[in-house]
Amino acid sequence: MNAASAGHRVTTRHAQAIYPFMASGGLGGRGTYIGRDANGGAFCFDPWVLYDDGVLDDPNAIVIGKLGQGKSALVKTLLWRMLLFGRRAFVLDVKREYGALCASVGVKPVSLTPGGGVRLNPLSARPEEHAQIELLRAIATTALGEALNQVESSVLREALRTVRARETEPTLPLITAVMFNPSAEMAARLQTSQEQLAADGRRAALALQDLCEGPLKGLFDGPTSPGIDLDSRLLVLDLHAVRDSPAVGILMACATAWMSAQFARMAGRPGRERLINVADESWKIIQHGGLGEWFQSNFKLARQFGVMNLVVLHKLGDLQAAGDAGSRAARIAEGLIADASTRVIYHQDESQVGATRELLGLSETEAQLLTELRPGQALWRVGSRSFIVQHQRSRIEHALTDTDTGMRINAR
Numbered sequence: 001m002n003a004a005s006a007g008h009r010v011t012t013r014h015a016q017a018i019y020p021f022m023a024s025g026g027l028g029g030r031g032t033y034i035g036r037d038a039n040g041g042a043f044c045f046d047p048w049v050l051y052d053d054g055v056l057d058d059p060n061a062i063v064i065g066k067l068g069q070g071k072s073a074l075v076k077t078l079l080w081r082m083l084l085f086g087r088r089a090f091v092l093d094v095k096r097e098y099g100a101l102c103a104s105v106g107v108k109p110v111s112l113t114p115g116g117g118v119r120l121n122p123l124s125a126r127p128e129e130h131a132q133i134e135l136l137r138a139i140a141t142t143a144l145g146e147a148l149n150q151v152e153s154s155v156l157r158e159a160l161r162t163v164r165a166r167e168t169e170p171t172l173p174l175i176t177a178v179m180f181n182p183s184a185e186m187a188a189r190l191q192t193s194q195e196q197l198a199a200d201g202r203r204a205a206l207a208l209q210d211l212c213e214g215p216l217k218g219l220f221d222g223p224t225s226p227g228i229d230l231d232s233r234l235l236v237l238d239l240h241a242v243r244d245s246p247a248v249g250i251l252m253a254c255a256t257a258w259m260s261a262q263f264a265r266m267a268g269r270p271g272r273e274r275l276i277n278v279a280d281e282s283w284k285i286i287q288h289g290g291l292g293e294w295f296q297s298n299f300k301l302a303r304q305f306g307v308m309n310l311v312v313l314h315k316l317g318d319l320q321a322a323g324d325a326g327s328r329a330a331r332i333a334e335g336l337i338a339d340a341s342t343r344v345i346y347h348q349d350e351s352q353v354g355a356t357r358e359l360l361g362l363s364e365t366e367a368q369l370l371t372e373l374r375p376g377q378a379l380w381r382v383g384s385r386s387f388i389v390q391h392q393r394s395r396i397e398h399a400l401t402d403t404d405t406g407m408r409i410n411a412r
């Protein structure tokens, strides 16, 4: 062999250090079909199978990439394909773009808009008294914007108990009314007078009243609107209209309760149900109180309950921008990344590559590739293995995932 044409001979094990995708051999055929890997083979993915096989430490995934690269399209097709296999999914939809998927699955997104006619009773997410107390306290904390004191916590508990004894379904206005006018029994249970009790609970009662009668009127102030099925196999919570309001915090408290109800149900049927919990474009709302913690606890619970958490972001800087470096949000962000063994990285601008590489622990070759990826193409880091995958969509899925309509010249 002459020197000019001589290649460099190494074992594939060593060559992978330079080009990690050459001999990865796919992840096997079990799981949901995603597309083609760099070798032309079918690339399938199932976090639960890979977890059982020891490839993944957890079922969580983070999808990042620049605008318009097909991140949401991947998530929608993944859900569409997984739902066919009996999986369930819960989606926080900030851009109002999961409607087509819902229509194909035969469900309606739950669209929260002040004055929009859809009402959710946050307390109905869990019927048990202890769960409702926790939920009520979380809602009051969000509504107040600061922690409850011990007296307020107790007043809330007793107000809920009183309403539960009187009514079939506790609602926030019923509880507020009882807090303003506590009964003699409530006062006796808390070893105080009715007047003192009303004064003690006044701050929390005013916050709940404002939630029911202020700008978010109509969203949380009564029984859940008929026709809303919180147990459907695909539950999409459309947060578009409320994305900048404190409603997000309340919804997250409800979502947490809903999720824990799902967990309790799933725990009773191990192995049968799998839940995919999606937050698309969540960075926009992560600064709202409670959301980061919500992600954090879900990521931690993923293994225990078999939930795949899927978080979509533009760039990792988004997470850090959600709070000053070193602050609560940034720490949460780093924790989420550490708890997501699957990272799907779409095209990144040169300026982002350094931060992405550092945070995700990519090799130099992997990092360099990020600026060359085309739409629909991503670097998949699955545990310690890497793949370049071209996501493929069927004709039906095209219709479910096309977000370019607003850009077309003759778009109606």
Ligand SMILES: Nc1ncnc2c1ncn2[C@@H]1O[C@H](COP(=O)(O)OP(=O)(O)OP(=O)(O)O)[C@@H](O)[C@H]1O
Pocket (backbone or CB within 6 Å): 065, 066, 067, 068, 069, 070, 071, 072, 073, 074, 314, 375, 376, 377, 390, 391, 392, 393, 401, 402, 403, 404
């Ligand atoms: N697998 C794919 N191959 C080629 N093009 C794709 C693919 N998936 C999506 N696209 C195209 O990219 C467009 C944008 O897709 P999508 O909305 O999923 O991107 P995104 O990364 O979520 O964007 P954003 O950051 O704005 O939310 C789609 O309308 C579609 O035309």
Ligand SMILES: [Mg+2]
Pocket (backbone or CB within 6 Å): 071, 072, 073, 280, 281
């Ligand atoms: Mg998107």
